[in-house]
Amino acid sequence: MRSVSVFGATGSVGGSTFDLLMRQGGPDRYRTVALTGGRNVARLAEMARALRAELAVTAHDDCLPALRAALAGSGVQVAAGRQALAEAADRPADWVMSAIVGAAGLEPGFRALAHGGTLALANKESLVTAGPLLMATAARHGARILPVDSEHSAIFQALAGEDMAAVERIILTASGGALRDWPLDRLAAATVDQALAHPNWAMGKRITIDSASMFNKALEVIETREYFGVDPAQIEVIIHPESLIHSMVAFRDGAVMAHLGAPDMRHAVGYALNWPERAALPVARLDFAAVGQLTFRAPDLARYPALRLAREVMAAGGMAGCAFNAAKEVALDHFIGGALGFAAMAEVVEDTLADLSRQNCLGNAPPTLEDVLSMDHLARRAAEKTVQARQSRR
Numbered sequence: 001m002r003s004v005s006v007f008g009a010t011g012s013v014g015g016s017t018f019d020l021l022m023r024q025g026g027p028d029r030y031r032t033v034a035l036t037g038g039r040n041v042a043r044l045a046e047m048a049r050a051l052r053a054e055l056a057v058t059a060h061d062d063c064l065p066a067l068r069a070a071l072a073g074s075g076v077q078v079a080a081g082r083q084a085l086a087e088a089a090d091r092p093a094d095w096v097m098s099a100i101v102g103a104a105g106l107e108p109g110f111r112a113l114a115h116g117g118t119l120a121l122a123n124k125e126s127l128v129t130a131g132p133l134l135m136a137t138a139a140r141h142g143a144r145i146l147p148v149d150s151e152h153s154a155i156f157q158a159l160a161g162e163d164m165a166a167v168e169r170i171i172l173t174a175s176g177g178a179l180r181d182w183p184l185d186r187l188a189a190a191t192v193d194q195a196l197a198h199p200n201w202a203m204g205k206r207i208t209i210d211s212a213s214m215f216n217k218a219l220e221v222i223e224t225r226e227y228f229g230v231d232p233a234q235i236e237v238i239i240h241p242e243s244l245i246h247s248m249v250a251f252r253d254g255a256v257m258a259h260l261g262a263p264d265m266r267h268a269v270g271y272a273l274n275w276p277e278r279a280a281l282p283v284a285r286l287d288f289a290a291v292g293q294l295t296f297r298a299p300d301l302a303r304y305p306a307l308r309l310a311r312e313v314m315a316a317g318g319m320a321g322c323a324f325n326a327a328k329e330v331a332l333d334h335f336i337g338g339a340l341g342f343a344a345m346a347e348v349v350e351d352t353l354a355d356l357s358r359q360n361c362l363g364n365a366p367p368t369l370e371d372v373l374s375m376d377h378l379a380r381r382a383a384e385k386t387v388q389a390r391q392s393r394r
């Protein structure tokens with residue numbers, strides 16, 4: 001029996017993972033080692049019962065009594081807190097889904113790699129903040145990282161059997177997010193609800209807002225560089241409003257391999273779950289006559305400063321990716337909380353990076369996970385200061 005763990009089981013990607021595990025045989029086929037979630041303990045308990053998990057962990061200490069009550073008599077062990085999450089990752093599993101959102105997903109992923117199994121990586125922040133270290137850790141333990149971000153799964157599939165030396169360009173598609181067609185002068189005043197109205201994908205709140213600002217695509221450009229090891233100049237972004245091409249690889253003979261499919265994360269999750277086989281998956285089939293046309297347009301960098309920042313972060317190297325992600329998370333928190341406007345998020349990230357760069361903090365690539373976590377902490381503090389300074393100027 002294959003053993004599995006799902007970090008961030010109660011989220012959007014976690015829910016797709018649970019759905020596929022159940023459809024593909026549930027507890028008869030998979031031994032579920034650990035499932036983790038946040039405050040939604042009822043959902044976590046329901047999943048743990050259905051999969052007969054050995055352990056269920058909530059990220060929040062104050063949620064432990066509720067989780068314990070919900071799982072009374074089930075035989076599922078319960079735990080809470082950050083340390084418990086990390087320890088859950090110390091329990092060996094053949095296949096581990098990393099689907100916690102944000103830098104909080106870093107540590108469980110790193111710990112899971114130590115067992116040398118497969119890490120299905122939805123948590124792109126792991127590659128953005130600590131790409132070289134993550135890849136080296138996987139190599140050292142003989143572990144495999146399979147990309148779950150839809151673009152990176154698409155690229156991975158387009159590259160199957162190909163020689164990386166023959167790759168000319170990787171073309172990441174982007175929907176453009178909820179505010180794609182807004183006039184530029186209105187963008188600065190966009191609200192959280194407006195940014196949440198994604199045209200094609202149903203995803204968690206944070207990544208949906210990041211799609212509207214294209215911070216998500218900025219993270220994905222860096223993720224592409226780290227995972228596939230290509231030069232930043234080889235990575236392009238193109239707006240493709242239909243979201244049916246999930247990304248493309250262009251080769252030196254002029255051929256372009258595009259990956260198409262319905263916008264449903266169960267494809268990318270299911271591919272990583274069943275790899276190297278292709279299993280039958282419950283995703284909608286494309287009807288090309290009904291689709292009619294696929295359209296493309298170049299992204300406007302004035303509208304999406306995050307894309308320019310991603311280039312600067314890659315050029316800076318070292319800890320810049322970690323600082324970029326941390327500052328972005330803080331700015332996003334303040335946008336959600338109402339303290340920052342939509343356009344101010346990119347300004348806060350840019351100012352924070354400039355501030356840390358002046359202090360020579362972005363330096364060399366981090367040698368250990370602890371270095372990454374302390375940089376993450378430092379960059380969050382710097383971003384908070386940037387936000388406060390803006391507010392006192394107002």
Ligand code: NAD
Nearest residue numbers: 008010011012013037038059100101104122123124203204
């Ligand atoms: P989500 O917000 O729906 O779910 C996040 C999960 O992480 C939940 O289980 C939540 O309880 C848990 N979590 C949140 N904060 C935590 C913390 N501090 N400590 C421990 N657990 C915590 O997020 P999502 O949309 O499923 O995204 C998950 C990851 O997958 C992100 O890195 C995202 O960028 C990536 N991703 C998501 C999609 C998508 O379609 N949703 C697509 C590609 C990549």
Ligand code: MG
Nearest residue numbers: 149150151220
């Ligand atoms: Mg994506």
